[in-house]
Amino acid sequence: MIDKRVDSFAAALAGMSDGMTLLCGGFGAVGEPFALIEAVIALGRRDLTIVCNNAGSGLVGVAALLKAGRARKLICSYPRSSDPQVIDDLYARHAIEIELFPQGTLSERMRAAGAGIGGFFTRAGADTQLAHGKELREIDGKLYVFETPLPGDFALIKAYRADRWGNLTYRKTARNFNPVMAMAGKVTVAQVDEIVALGALDPETIVTPGIFVDRVVLRDAPAGRSSG
Amino acid sequence: MIDKRVDSFAAALAGMSDGMTLLCGGFGAVGEPFALIEAVIALGRRDLTIVCNNAGSGLVGVAALLKAGRARKLICSYPRSSDPQVIDDLYARHAIEIELFPQGTLSERMRAAGAGIGGFFTRAGADTQLAHGKELREIDGKLYVFETPLPGDFALIKAYRADRWGNLTYRKTARNFNPVMAMAGKVTVAQVDEIVALGALDPETIVTPGIFVDRVVLRDAPAGRSSG
């Protein structure tokens, strides 16, 4: 029987090691998998590369992870979201490397990783300093910049409902980056509000089919004990 | 008031002229917009380029359009679907040009057109004769072929339910190429089974948002009179 449910956050993050690249869902605080990110902090992993649209807000979630000094690098589009105290402090102290991409390029790079696309040309940013050092090409009289796939060792995402096959649905704008990150994670872990019986999700309205999901954990699952 | 409903097939195809490229939905006969394609035949347009996964089946739909000699060229992945009598005859008589792409590349080329992507690299077909004359690139030790966007002057698609904003849902595997073609059509026309009140479609489960759709016509609408 296929059963992607895991009963603790330790089990959800099994195999995560220092130096890995984590794709973290969310736009602002909405759709951010807080419990999973707290578990990464608890697990003690460091030297991480974090891919996230923002750098977190306040002192929770991705912001807490950054504040704890666990990230070597942040790949994002808009680090200073609401209450950017942590990233402002890290930036002032030159304590983190930030790689900036246009938001659509950030998303499309992850899709490319999930879709077996070796790279693509986009107009976004082609005539700006964000294209410095990158391959440019004129296509039909317009300038494009070449961008490459961006996979994650882990994708940590938040969803609404799941079943044991890992099929997922989302709530309103909490969908945001989560489905595309699910496609791009070598290991994709979904923190969910609810787990329903197999067959209870309407097959016409599943947003992320289970093929993209490796583990499902309830948001209020116990921490569990790490084996590593 | 936004109202994308049109009350005849003539109105649905207004502006279509000879020599245009038409993206025609469907995989086999399922999801093929038969009524719209019959209307193209009735309208008398010719010298068309048809983009469709197959070359139609039997003597209806895309097959009828081809049999009527209206297409100069067919861009497809698998012309000989069930009952390929029409394409077999045209091919034997060298009466049509066929451009062949891997099915995923055909789909991805249309997505690129809809997504503002200037081109992309795929491994599919890179080491085959379908890549002859195309740009090749080795990425991470693997061979990729460069493919370009494929837009349509019209996308003719089939959906299940629609509202006056052009939001669409589909039924089971009749979804297939229709959503991606909707994205890639300069003018996208959806033949639908049912039109419902605005707000009646669940915003979480709309598959094609109305932004991709220009006109909606009921499958049993009258032919109407062409103005052109």
Place this chain on the structure above:
Amino acid sequence: MMLTRRQMAWRAAQDLREGQYVNLGIGLPTLVSDYLPPDREIVLHSENGILGMGGAPKPGEEDRDLINAGKGLATLRAGGAFFHHNDSFLMIRGGHIDLSIMGAYEVSASGDLANWATDSAALAPGVGGAMDLAAGAKEVRVLMEHNAKDGTPRIRTRCSLPLTAKACVTRVYTNLAVLDITEGGVGVREMIEGLDLEALQKLTEPKLMLANDWKRLTAPAL
């Protein structure tokens, strides 16, 4: 009289056309949604996955999972839809958004847009969706104060700050004027009462041309 921020947003809203798909940038442009012409149906796009976005929720109807691009609480209108970020930016890059209204630091006489990075090294720069919108929307309009706090013109011969995209802006709404960026130069369509071309020119770097059919820029008290 100089327009207030709300009056500037009101003015930009008056040009919206029936059936347009419009993306409003964060900050000042977000206020445009408060003044959509009631006789026209306009579909607001939010890059975090909404078409048909409505205004702020009434007290008691807030949903923490329904926010706009500025991370404020939002609502959905009948006919609206939710989708993921990748489809959202497919819409933007693919030319499906009719109009993007963004804030800016500077706009050049040739329509170059600078609205993401300042000279400051103190704060981490962020670009968000601005470059995708500037490159992909069918039309880009800017809503900004005519001058910086120190009086420096924000409509420049050439932008001094890092560009968001070249030659993309077609119209600028400021607290003093409505200006069109055309091949021939910067045209003044509207100016506030009490201002003449000479006075406006002093507040603007590139040479201005007064449209034959120029009008006074007025807005209701808001």
Place this chain on the structure above:
Amino acid sequence: MMLTRRQMAWRAAQDLREGQYVNLGIGLPTLVSDYLPPDREIVLHSENGILGMGGAPKPGEEDRDLINAGKGLATLRAGGAFFHHNDSFLMIRGGHIDLSIMGAYEVSASGDLANWATDSAALAPGVGGAMDLAAGAKEVRVLMEHNAKDGTPRIRTRCSLPLTAKACVTRVYTNLAVLDITEGGVGVREMIEGLDLEALQKLTEPKLMLANDWKRLTAPAL
């Protein structure tokens, strides 16, 4: 005794593992779905937008909008999902499909696959999803008759027909044997009763190696 087509499909099905996402090609591989091991949950992918595809519908339960890649009527299992073609090929190209089982005209000793174009100029060639699957699936296995009707070996030193992809096939199930394509060459894992390596070699172009733990290829009467 030579395996029938149904026995070949049965044999390929026996190797499927719990939890695998599997795409079955049109024609012979489609029959594999009739013999999925009942003790393992296997998720079938169909390129026209299905995960969790079931077998043919019972009489009275047919739905004309629910077909498989071969255009035959299909069903959906609990846990299944529908999606559009672009997401379907994203799954294929992106390496999310664990196993693709396809038919073939020829397979080479280095795992090259030829299964889309013949020498015939009479019929329009079609490629369908074969190149995407051959390039993108984590593993590609082939299910085909060991020899063409005229006796020509289909396992070749080099393919004579146009390739679908290079070096992608890892295992071949025929009516005579189960063969592994390895860096070291073509290994025989199983042969039918009555056949020895010498006899099989005569029906095969590249040099065969017999695995130390080779077995007899048997299948129930089906």
